[in-house]
Amino acid sequence: MTDPLSALEAAVQALPDDRTLRVRYAELLADAGRHGEAIEQASVVLREAPEDEAAKAVVRRAALAAAEPPGSTPAAAPPAPSDRHEDIDWSELEASIANPTEPPFVERVVAEHDEELLAEAAETAEDADPVAELRRETVRLADVGGLEVVKRRIDESFLQPMAHPEIAAAFGKKLRGGLLLYGPPGCGKTFLARAIAGELGAHFISVTLSDVLDRFIGESEKNIHRVFRTAREHAPAVLFFDEMDAIGAKRSGNTFSSFRNVVNQILVEMDGVDSQNDGVYVLAATNHPWEVDAALKRPGRFDRMVLVRPPDDDAREAILRVHLRRRPIEGIDLGDLVRRTKGFSGADLEHLVTTAAEKAMTESIRTGSVRPMRMDDMRAALKEVKPSIGPWVQTARNVAEYSNGSGEYDDMVEWLREEKQL
Structure with missing residues (x-):
């Protein structure tokens, strides 16, 4: 055995x-x-x-x-306090201390002149506990497989003006910007945002709903202010809001004041009178841009929107290569897999490879020897793993037909027609 x-x-x-x-x-x-x-x-x-x-x-x-030492036995219980300290002369010990420390649980009245020091200490403590992590990104757009149309639009509408500040300044263009990436779930919007930060050579700050919302009144707005302040202090920086439809949901349909106040604070930070956002590039990603408050999509805010489409043939091949690269494989026909996975998101493709790997692994454990993954495993996995973007496509079709009067979803309409979904 x-x-x-x-x-x-x-x-x-x-x-x-x-x-x-x-x-x-x-x-x-x-x-x-x-x-x-x-x-x-x-x-x-x-x-x-x-x-x-x-x-x-x-x-x-x-x-x-x-x-634990070999053959050790449980240590004997320590002697009771009365046994250990009965010979100590506590009065003599107290007298030998020249400057005794204040007891830890004695209340001390704070003098008025200490208030400034306390305020400074509170601000220092706030800075010591950042809302979101600040890091440098090394990925580039070249690391994103396929999606050439998407990358070209991002480069032309966002990266090139930011990469040529002298020309931008000549035309009165300030070094700031807001870009909203939208599309089906699992198609690489967050990875694209990281690649944009890498192209700009900027710090990357990723913010989610859990980083922002707080149970105490006013703290959510403070968190928004803190992430913008961090981005300004470390400019150039890319400030990225993930799941923007949750953070910046429509105020008209929100019954909770905390959510409405978060949207108001973002608006103030992006184009308020006192905001100094030069060198701060604000990106956001969402699966449902039609749920984002309209005020956030006006000029000067997230005024550029780019559809991140499901991976095309080249992108699907690149994604499959990445997930197969460090696994034992034999006789895998990538061309056949690319044809069979049309409509799969990047997350779907990862799930497909993982499912096939589990099948090969299960047999390997049963036999006691490693068997490489084969096309039979991939075909069996294809029977279980299906594209997950269907519900999104249905909603997008409704938006394209009935809610695109302003033309803001024209790129989505174009893609739906190419895919014969309209």
Whole structure:
């Protein structure tokens, strides 16, 4: 019978990116008393997913077991406080301290002249706890497979004016901008935003709904102000709002004042009298631009919209190559897969490859030897994984037919006609 540890070791070598498989391997290593190897395998997972609770549990269990001396017995309970301190002369100890520390739980009245110091300390504490992470991006538009029409529009309408500030200044163009990326879910809008930041050589600040909303009144607006302030302090910077239809939803249909106030604050930060946004490029992504408040799409705000289409043939081939690259494969016909996956989003393609890999992995574990992925696995996966953008296309068709009087969705109408959806 095949040793489960050996089979799992072979499977991990074949599928190094499968975190669930690696954690299971680490658990079995810990069970077998191979604590150092268990910690090493779990640490690989934690480098990629620091919040993985299963991997953390393996590290804790293996570290405690490794630290326990062989044949050790539980330590004796410490003596009671009365036994340990009965010989201490507390009065003599107190007298020997020249400047005793104030007791920690004694209330102290704050003098009026301390208020300025307290305000400064509060501001420092606020800055020490940033709303969103600030980082540099290394990806470029060339790293985005296919989508040449989308990349060309982004380059012409957004990147070129920003990359030539002297010419822009000659025409009275200020170095700021707002661009709204929209399209079906799972088609790479966030990755495109990162690539734009990389092209501009700018810092990248990604903001989600959970970064902004706060249960206390007024704190959500403060969070918006803080992310804009961070972007201004680190200009050039790309400030990216993900799921903009949630953060900037229509105020007319929102019964919660906190949501309306968030939209108001974004408007103030983007073009208020006191805003200084030169060098701050505000991007946003949404699956449903028709749910974004109209005021946010007026000139000077998110006045440019670009449809991020589902991956075309070249993009699907590039995405499939990326997800197959580090897996054992044999006889995979990429051309056939590209033809069979028309209408798949990038997320759908990743799910397709993962499903096929699981089928090959299951058989490999059963036989105890690694079997590469084959076209039979991909065809079986295609029977289970279907395109997920159908509901979005239906909604987009309704918007194109009945809500495009201003022409803001003309690129979406053009794509729907090309795909014979209109």
